[in-house]
Amino acid sequence: MTELSKTGAAVGEPVAAGPAKSPTAFLEVRDLKVHFPTDDGLVKSVDGLSFKLEKGQTLSIVGESGSGKSVTSLAIMGLHRLGARGKNVQMSGEIWLDGKELIGAAPDDVRRLRGRDMAMIFQDPLSAMHPYYTVGSQIVEGYRVHNDVTKKVARKRAVELLDRVGIPEPAKRVDSYPHEFSGGMRQRAMIAMSLANNPQLLIADEPTTALDVTVQAQILDLIRDLQKEFESAVVLITHDLGVVAEIADQVLVMYGGRCVERGPVDKIFAEPQHPYTWGLLGSMPRIDREQTERLIPVKGQPPSLINIPSGCAFHPRCPYADLPKGGITRTQRPELHEVGSDHFSACHLSPEDRTRIWTEEIAPKL
Numbered sequence: 001m002t003e004l005s006k007t008g009a010a011v012g013e014p015v016a017a018g019p020a021k022s023p024t025a026f027l028e029v030r031d032l033k034v035h036f037p038t039d040d041g042l043v044k045s046v047d048g049l050s051f052k053l054e055k056g057q058t059l060s061i062v063g064e065s066g067s068g069k070s071v072t073s074l075a076i077m078g079l080h081r082l083g084a085r086g087k088n089v090q091m092s093g094e095i096w097l098d099g100k101e102l103i104g105a106a107p108d109d110v111r112r113l114r115g116r117d118m119a120m121i122f123q124d125p126l127s128a129m130h131p132y133y134t135v136g137s138q139i140v141e142g143y144r145v146h147n148d149v150t151k152k153v154a155r156k157r158a159v160e161l162l163d164r165v166g167i168p169e170p171a172k173r174v175d176s177y178p179h180e181f182s183g184g185m186r187q188r189a190m191i192a193m194s195l196a197n198n199p200q201l202l203i204a205d206e207p208t209t210a211l212d213v214t215v216q217a218q219i220l221d222l223i224r225d226l227q228k229e230f231e232s233a234v235v236l237i238t239h240d241l242g243v244v245a246e247i248a249d250q251v252l253v254m255y256g257g258r259c260v261e262r263g264p265v266d267k268i269f270a271e272p273q274h275p276y277t278w279g280l281l282g283s284m285p286r287i288d289r290e291q292t293e294r295l296i297p298v299k300g301q302p303p304s305l306i307n308i309p310s311g312c313a314f315h316p317r318c319p320y321a322d323l324p325k326g327g328i329t330r331t332q333r334p335e336l337h338e339v340g341s342d343h344f345s346a347c348h349l350s351p352e353d354r355t356r357i358w359t360e361e362i363a364p365k366l
Contacts, residue, residue: 023096136174256313263343
């Protein structure tokens with residue numbers, strides 16, 4: 001099976017200029033679909049995702065495990081080529097980065113952008129870094145790929161980066177191996193590696209997972225400071241809504257491979273418009289007020305991405321699925337529509353029902 005772009009050409013082959021409109025943002029994703037053929041069926045990990053991001057802004061992508069967050073980030077980085085057992089990943093749509101379309105681009109062109117114009121902080125730096133090479137040598141290699149400099153100059157750059165991200169005694173630790181670093185230090189080293197070439201797009205996939213809260217705060221402060229310094233666009237993938245509230249400008253809520261709500265962070269927290277978002281907020285502990293009731297979990301299990309429910313994918317778990325008349329939640333898939341200024345939701349509930357449920361039932365319990 002051949003991996004196809006939106007134009008019908010195999011991914012990696014040159015694509016003739018088409019009627020696609022020029023992007024209006026630094027990063028623009030249009031109707032992105034990433035499907036994985038398996039023996040059990042087609043896994044629709046991302047199934048029609050669109051969003052925009054400007055330089056200097058942070059977009060947080062949130063949702064349960066399996067909702068398509070990390071698959072989206074890897075698609076942007078051009079790291080989807082072969083799936084399980086060598087089967088080609090099926091990708092379509094458009095990903096525009098600073099005026100360059102990535103899905104239809106040749107692999108070598110995307111490889112030149114990766115590390116220079118866009119970089120990624122992986123969830124587990126211990127597995128993302130090579131265990132047989134020192135941290136410094138890996139930073140040096142990434143820097144020299146995009147810069148014609150000597151090893152001595154690149155090593156000096158590696159020491160500067162380790163110092164910039166708060167590694168103590170960087171001139172010594174540059175010769176340490178990944179396993180000789182603590183979890184927080186490995187994450188800092190991973191950030192240093194990703195920033196070696198001052199990328200304009202930084203994707204952070206669960207950068208604070210498995211770190212204690214003090215180190216989490218330090219890592220988030222570091223990302224925020226570096227973003228201001230380099231005016232980078234940041235895509236932050238996380239389960240932690242506390243992190244989202246702290247660092248994000250925009251929030252994209254994913255469920256079943258699709259966006260169910262998108263908008264400014266203050267709107268998402270103060271006036272959420274989708275029952276799944278209500279569920280995420282209700283399951284989040286609060287430390288700024290006394291908790292008098294138990295947390296409200298989202299009932300049920302995330303959907304199978306091979307057999308996604310018909311209609312609204314969330315309807316088997318939604319306590320309000322029967323409110324819209326005619327059973328359309330089970331037969332008709334809701335599309336994103338604007339519910340406020342730059343605020344979008346994909347829900348069949350009427351505006352009146354959403355307002356009533358949020359103000360009378362959900363918000364008082366949060």
